[in-house]
Amino acid sequence: MKHAYLILAHNQFEILEILIAALDDKRNDIYIHIDKKVDTIPLLQTEHAELHVLKERIAIxxxxxxxxxxxxxxxxxxxxxxxxxxxxxxSGVDLPLQSQDNIHAFCAGHPAKQFIGYSQGDQRGHISRKVQRYHIFPKHFRSIGSVADKTRQALRFLFLRVQFIFGILRNTDIELKKGTQWLSLTGEFVVYLLQQKQEILKRYRYTFCADEIFVQTACWNSPFREQIYDLTDEGRGSQRLIQWRDNQLYDWEDKDVEKLNTKAFLFARKFNDRNMEVVTKILEKIKR
Known part of the structure; x- marks a missing residue:
């Protein structure tokens, strides 16, 4: 059966074109959402996979x-x-670490598994701060510099402080979990997830980084929990190799090729057009 590749992109379109070429297989369909804030959409095309660039776009x-x-x-x-x-x-700056033959064979060998990464250790503090408090001005989390930005940040801090003082909590009716937003799901679970779409959007409005929480939580509180591939290792569970150090995400560089080659995950993120040597070597590997 076919696979659907869903891609969120907003920049680094040279990497996106390489990613599409790596996924261009008759067994795949590719769906791409490009941030509405992007003025000029690149010309993207495939030879074998059906390509769908969404006309409806959201400003992320x-x-x-x-x-x-x-x-x-x-x-x-x-x-x-x-x-x-x-x-x-x-994401538009990810790449597969395996050939399409290997990816399809791996998924066929685990037909009812959900490849969702779950963060290890006690995450209750992170989760409570992110989705159990109300965050005002959510579209301006990274806006800094102007007087308006500083005012919004001060008000956001004050509003959060008031919630902590008075013990105001939301989303207490469900067990919340977190992990990487990048994942691979079965068709059955996607149907289940979409049945909850309106509830999800209501629950996580005025929260912070809910993209790390909503799928993990939905699966954990469902009959699909027993299908989670690996609960003990976030990378293996999601089948994503992601380079986090000191709570910061780093690009893959040429010096990382050995690590990328020795890890038997399906995908890696994130790559950068400033380090095309590592991209070339990954493509050589998956085409063998």
Whole structure:
């Protein structure tokens, strides 16, 4: 059965074109959401896979529920268009670490597994701060510099402080979990997830970084929990190799090729057009 690749992109379009070429297989359909703030959409094309560049676009703001809306839009578009065994959510600066033959064989060998990464350790503090408090001005989390920005930040801090003082909590009716937003899901779970779309958008409005929480939480509180591939390792669970150091995300560079080659995950993020040597070597590997 076919796979659906769902891609969120907003820049680094040279990497996006390389990603599309790596996924260009008759067994795949590719769906791309390009941030509405992008004025000029690049010309993208495939030879074998069906390519769908979404006409409906959302202006995504970091940390805001708008990224959840864009993800759900991709899932909905793909679900309404075709029938897929697996849906892979990627960013536009990701690359596969395996050939399409290997990816399809791996998923066929685990047909009912949800490849969702779950953060390890006690995450209750992070989760409470992000989605159990109300965050005002959510589209301006990263806006700094102007007087208006400083005013919004001060008001946001004050409003959060008041909630802490008076013990105001929301989303206490469900067990919340977090992890990487990049994941691969079965068609059955995507149908289940989309049935909750309106509830999800209501629950996570005025929260912070809910994209790291909403799928993990939905799966954990569902009959699909027993299908989670690996609960003990976030990378292995999601099948994503992501380079986090000191709570910061780093690009892959040429010096990282050995690590990228030795890890048997399906995908890696994130790449940068300033380090094309590593991109070339990854492409050589998956084409063997």
């Amino acid at each position: 703001s970091w940390g805001d529920v708008s990224i959840v809306e864009a993800e759900l839009l991709l899932f909905q578009k793909a679900k309404d268009t075709g029938i897929y065994s697996h849906y892979h959510l990627l």
